Amino acid sequence: IMENDPHSILEGMAICAHAIGSKKGYIYCRGEYPQVVKILKQAISQAKDKGVLADFDIEVRSGAGAYVCGEETALIESIEGKRGEPRFKPPYPPAQGLWGKPTIVNNVETFANIPVILEKGSEWFASIGHPSYPGTKVFTFTGDINNKTFIEVLTNTTVRELVYKFGGGIPGGKKFKAVQIGGTSGAFIGEDKLDNPVAFDAMAAIGATLGSGAVFVLDETRDxxxxxxxxxxxxxxxxxxxxxxxxxxxxxxxxxxxxxxxxxxxxxxxxxxxxxxxxxxxxxxxxxxxxxxxxxxxxxxxxxxxxxxxxx
Ligand code: SF4
Missing domain, CATH: 1.20.1440.230 (NADH-ubiquinone oxidoreductase 51kDa subunit, iron-sulphur binding domain)
Known part of the structure; x- marks a missing residue:
């Protein structure tokens, strides 16, 4: 999303800022992705030149790559220039967040969804995907899968469709063994759960999460x-x-x-x-x-x- 559609994030952030009365937004990006930082800065500059952000300012901050800085309060600490460690909660960020002010923290996928929901309406959004978790979700395919890419699918898509239809199946005609969904801390799912939809509740019911949307596939030969x-x-x-x-x-x-x-x-x-x-x-x-x-x-x-x- 950041590489190919950065303006959807900026627009979502600007809408959110308008709703909560904020004048300043930050995009926190891992330091390992300088190219993404460059794209985001360019997009911010384009949006400012067009005047579409009005008096809302957006700044990109790079982290040093600590995994824990994905946790919202560790992320806030890092933006404040401190060591990226989670805070004790409460207070939660909406009450006391960045610089001690009320703060909304969302991932870029959430912000990127906002413009299209406002444009097409909440009823439209609620009508697509799984009824309990409408909309779409972006997934990244890694491991033993033919199409190592990323894709946006409806939330009523099954894990099997992710692996075989969109991911192109397992290379070399090997059999499926397991898939880890949601990133490094995600649950591993066996063959018997492949027909589960990727909706939040449905994943929670089998002890899994959607997390970052990473789909890490292991073939039958993996230990x-x-x-x-x-x-x-x-x-x-x-x-x-x-x-x-x-x-x-x-x-x-x-x-x-x-x-x-x-x-x-x-x-x-x-x-x-x-x-x-x-x-x-x-x-x-x-x-x-x-x-x-x-x-x-x-x-x-x-x-x-x-x-x-x-x-x-
Ligand atoms: S705050 Fe505790 S749970 Fe969180 S990363 Fe640090 S040591 Fe682990």
């Missing part, structure tokens, strides 16, 4: 325990360390899953991972820690054969 061991290592690294359940929990899970992956684990390690994961989901301060165990936990529950193979 799923090895994959989640790498993911666990990622979260150990990305935990900001502010709260103990995440700081300790991500490290312990990474340690235990590595032990299992190396063939040194036992069934009691699985029980311990499940226990630590449960504690983290209840007690971590922010979404990073709460969701970090999801890839490991969802594969333990659905891919027992792969785990058992590590114990032989």
């Amino acid at each position: 799923i325990v090895d994959v989640v061991a790498r993911i666990a290592g990622f979260f150990e690294h990305e935990s900001c360390g502010k709260c103990a359940p995440c700081r300790e929990g991500t490290a312990r899970i990474a340690q235990l899953i590595k032990k299992i992956n190396d063939g040194r684990g036992s069934h009691s390690d699985i029980s311990l991972i499940e226990k630590v994961g449960r504690v983290m989901s209840y007690s971590c301060l922010c979404g990073l820690g709460q969701a970090a165990p999801t890839p490991v936990l969802t594969t333990i529950s659905q891919f027992k054969t792969d785990y058992n193979a590590k114990f032989i």
Whole structure:
């Protein structure tokens, strides 16, 4: 959206600003995407030249790439020039956010939806996609999938359609094994759940989320325990360390899953991972820690054969 339709974001932000009486907006972008920052700055300059933003100013701020800065209060801290760590809540950003002022934080996809809803009407928007979660969703295809691209689909699209119809299926005629939806902390879904629609409620019903819309496909040859061991290592690294359940929990899970992956684990390690994961989901301060165990936990529950193979 930022690369190909940046003006839809600016327009959505300007409409939001008009609604809440704001004069200043920020687009927070990971520092690894300088090209996107360039495109956004150019679009802002074009919009200013045309006078369509009136007295609303938009600024692009680059982060240093910390995963936790996707959490709204860590993002706010980062924009304020501080270390990107989540704040204790409440107060929530709409009451006390950036520079201590009431703040709305949305992702670019949400803002990009606003102009078309105003133009075509809320009834039109409510009539497309899944009834419980109308509209569209953008997905990015990665992993063992033929079409490594991004696509916008109606929310009544099934996961199977994502993988086979839009993603073009698995390369080399191999069989499907699993798909992780929603980004690195998303749930892994097996073959039996492929006919689930990608609507928010329907995904929640199978323990999954839409998250960033990343669709990471694994074919039959992939070692799923090895994959989640790498993911666990990622979260150990990305935990900001502010709260103990995440700081300790991500490290312990990474340690235990590595032990299992190396063939040194036992069934009691699985029980311990499940226990630590449960504690983290209840007690971590922010979404990073709460969701970090999801890839490991969802594969333990659905891919027992792969785990058992590590114990032989
Ligand atoms: S859950 Fe993890 S990332 Fe979030 S505040 Fe706690 S330590 Fe930091």
